[in-house]
Amino acid sequence: MIAAQGLAGARPKTPLLALRVMGVGMAAFLIVSSGLALKTPLLLGSWQAPHLLAFIHLALLGWVTILSVGVLYQMLPVIQQVELWGEASGPFVLAGLAVGTAVLAAGFWTFRVPWLVAGGTLVVAALLIFLVTMAGTLQRVTAWNLKGVYVAFALGYLALTVILGLAMALDFRFGFLGPTLGRLLVVHAHLGVIGWLTLLIVGVSYQLVPMFGLAHGYSERPARFVLVLLNIGLLTLAVAVLADTTPLLKALAALPILAGVALYVGDMVRIIRRRMRRRMDISLRYMLASLVYLLAATATGVGLLLRLPVERWAIAYGYLAIGGWVGLVVIGMSHKIVPILVWHVRFGNRLGLEKVPLPNDLLSEQLGLVVLGLWSVGVVGAAAGSVLRLPAVVQVGSVMIALAAWLAVYNLGMTVVARGDDQESGG
Amino acid sequence: MTELSADGVRSALRFVFDPELGLNVVDLGLIRDITVQDGYVTVQMTLSTPACPLAGTIVQGVEQAVRALEPVTAVDVQLVWDPPWSPEQISPEGRKQLGW
Numbered sequence: 001m002i003a004a005q006g007l008a009g010a011r012p013k014t015p016l017l018a019l020r021v022m023g024v025g026m027a028a029f030l031i032v033s034s035g036l037a038l039k040t041p042l043l044l045g046s047w048q049a050p051h052l053l054a055f056i057h058l059a060l061l062g063w064v065t066i067l068s069v070g071v072l073y074q075m076l077p078v079i080q081q082v083e084l085w086g087e088a089s090g091p092f093v094l095a096g097l098a099v100g101t102a103v104l105a106a107g108f109w110t111f112r113v114p115w116l117v118a119g120g121t122l123v124v125a126a127l128l129i130f131l132v133t134m135a136g137t138l139q140r141v142t143a144w145n146l147k148g149v150y151v152a153f154a155l156g157y158l159a160l161t162v163i164l165g166l167a168m169a170l171d172f173r174f175g176f177l178g179p180t181l182g183r184l185l186v187v188h189a190h191l192g193v194i195g196w197l198t199l200l201i202v203g204v205s206y207q208l209v210p211m212f213g214l215a216h217g218y219s220e221r222p223a224r225f226v227l228v229l230l231n232i233g234l235l236t237l238a239v240a241v242l243a244d245t246t247p248l249l250k251a252l253a254a255l256p257i258l259a260g261v262a263l264y265v266g267d268m269v270r271i272i273r274r275r276m277r278r279r280m281d282i283s284l285r286y287m288l289a290s291l292v293y294l295l296a297a298t299a300t301g302v303g304l305l306l307r308l309p310v311e312r313w314a315i316a317y318g319y320l321a322i323g324g325w326v327g328l329v330v331i332g333m334s335h336k337i338v339p340i341l342v343w344h345v346r347f348g349n350r351l352g353l354e355k356v357p358l359p360n361d362l363l364s365e366q367l368g369l370v371v372l373g374l375w376s377v378g379v380v381g382a383a384a385g386s387v388l389r390l391p392a393v394v395q396v397g398s399v400m401i402a403l404a405a406w407l408a409v410y411n412l413g414m415t416v417v418a419r420g421d422d423q424e425s426g427g
Numbered sequence: 428m429t430e431l432s433a434d435g436v437r438s439a440l441r442f443v444f445d446p447e448l449g450l451n452v453v454d455l456g457l458i459r460d461i462t463v464q465d466g467y468v469t470v471q472m473t474l475s476t477p478a479c480p481l482a483g484t485i486v487q488g489v490e491q492a493v494r495a496l497e498p499v500t501a502v503d504v505q506l507v508w509d510p511p512w513s514p515e516q517i518s519p520e521g522r523k524q525l526g527w
Contacts, residue, residue, distance in 0.1 A: 074480065075480070078478045078479075078480050079478060081477060081478060207478065211447075211475075211476055211478070211479075212447070214448070214475070214514060214525070216513055216514055217513075276514045276517075276525060276527065277448065277525045277526065278525060278526030278527065279525075279526050340446070340447065340480070340481070343446060344481070344484060348484045348487075349487070351443060351444070351446070351484055351485070351487065351488030351491070352442070352443045352487070352488030352489060352490070352491035352492035352493075352495070353491045353492070353495060355442075358444065358446055358449045359446050359447065360449065
């Protein structure tokens with residue numbers, strides 16, 4: 001008999017679904033990274049070019065958002081200690097999001113407005129089901145914690161982002177947005193990357209980084225300020241962009257974001273330094289590297305508001321924010337989460353009965369570090385080449401990124417067959 | 428038939444690892460109390476955080492490890508949260524393994 005009081009929701013119930021989510025996400029990851037390496041002239045043109053928008057949506061929806069949705073099905077119950085509500089929605093959300101993103105990306109690639117609208121509608125419908133599932137789960141919360149509040153805000157921004165995206169797709173057909181379309185596109189991008197993804201990553205990192213590093217006894221106050229600063233900054237930035245104010249006012253409107261990011265980076269470094277587990281986990285190494293890109297991306301964003309030439313810097317900004325910050329966190333967390341999910345399926349039931357490997361034993365940490373190096377340098381190369389208008393540098397950077405992606409997927413895929421018995425084992 | 432003791436159960440639990448940390452549940456300081464009476468074993472344990480994603484797996488591992496012992500007839504694994512776990516509860520051996 002097992003009496004597991006206080007354990008509500010704290011079990012990975014759907015590891016097989018989560019692994020399917022990982023499979024879809026990794027496929028999009030490979031398509032984007034390889035596609036960009038084959039189409040590098042795109043990285044020397046406009047950031048609003050339809051082909052580039054196809055890649056951006058495939059990356060942010062097909063890779064990052066699909067994985068984030070999968071993570072939240074597992075993590076929200078863990079973060080808030082509640083049972084997941086509407087668990088059966090998972091396969092529908094995954095299917096709708098995968099097909100919708102593919103149609104949307106194809107719509108951008110061929111610039112067929114009906115495909116954009118159809119794909120966008122499917123994405124919104126799938127995410128609506130997901131948001132209802134998350135809202136139903138959050139409704140069960142009796143004692144909110146800060147991480148849960150972060151997730152709730154992130155979910156709200158996700159809703160705003162996709163609704164705005166669908167409105168813009170419909171505008172291609174009906175033309176009701178007029179000259180505000182360009183400004184709305186900027187707001188849409190920032191709601192997605194800062195409101196949805198950054199708030200989610202920040203909130204989940206406050207849950208996972210102390211857990212993976214065994215860090216205890218740190219103050220939660222900075223995390224509260226970060227949440228407030230990022231929310232205020234996003235709101236003021238959106239207003240300033242929509243009102244098309246002066247560059248200086250726009251930059252001032254973004255200052256709370258800069259302050260929030262600086263505070264977050266300092267706080268994360270402090271927590272990682274306080275860890276009891278001295279050996280630094282691979283996911284923490286990725287996290288530390290991603291923080292450098294977060295700072296660089298934020299500074300570049302403020303620079304763009306202050307009139308850095310958009311045609312030279314916008315794509316570099318995207319590389320630093322999406323590839324450097326979001327990308328490194330997602331790849332790093334994948335190196336942590338995939339082995340645990342696979343381990344749970346392959347060995348979870350045998351713990352305590354026989355000798356089983358540890359999740360970390362299923363993965364090559366050395367290869368993970370090679371991926372970290374290749375990806376990090378590749379992002380800098382692609383961004384710098386785009387700013388300096390050097391096609392050869394963009395090409396080398398893009399190939400490094402693609403190579404890193406294939407090596408990462410190989411490493412993660414090998415966890416399914418790895419014996420993992422050549423290292424320390426337990427059980 | 429050999430007599431089972433709390434120490435015997437504790438020794439068996441040294442082979443149940445927290446999969447994420449790679450440290451056994453005894454040295455990690457998760458086992459709070461063990462009572463053995465007529466083959467009925469009660470284990471009171473905690474987790475490093477109530478939000479541990481592998482909580483169910485670890486608890487099941489403890490239950491399976493104890494059930495495999497002779498002459499256990501029943502196992503009751505109880506999770507307790509008060510006082511909460513803190514790193515000070517890690518054994519000297521565990522600290523060494525974590526690189527302290």
